Amino acid sequence: MSLKGRINELANKHRKLDEIIHEEQKRPSADALRLKRLKREKLQIKEQLHLLEAS
Numbered sequence: 001m002s003l004k005g006r007i008n009e010l011a012n013k014h015r016k017l018d019e020i021i022h023e024e025q026k027r028p029s030a031d032a033l034r035l036k037r038l039k040r041e042k043l044q045i046k047e048q049l050h051l052l053e054a055s
Helices: 003-026 032-054
Strands: none
Touching: 003 032
16 A cells, blocks of 8 residues: 555544544533543544654
């Protein structure tokens, strides 16, 4: 996969996670542990994106 393709894939994953996080937060009884995992995964993807874009 090309660098541009990988960046696009990670950006899409990042957007999807953002949507999932927002939906989870809307729930009356949001799962704090699930939110924490999702936010951590989103942050890791963001860091990967920054590294790849700096290349």
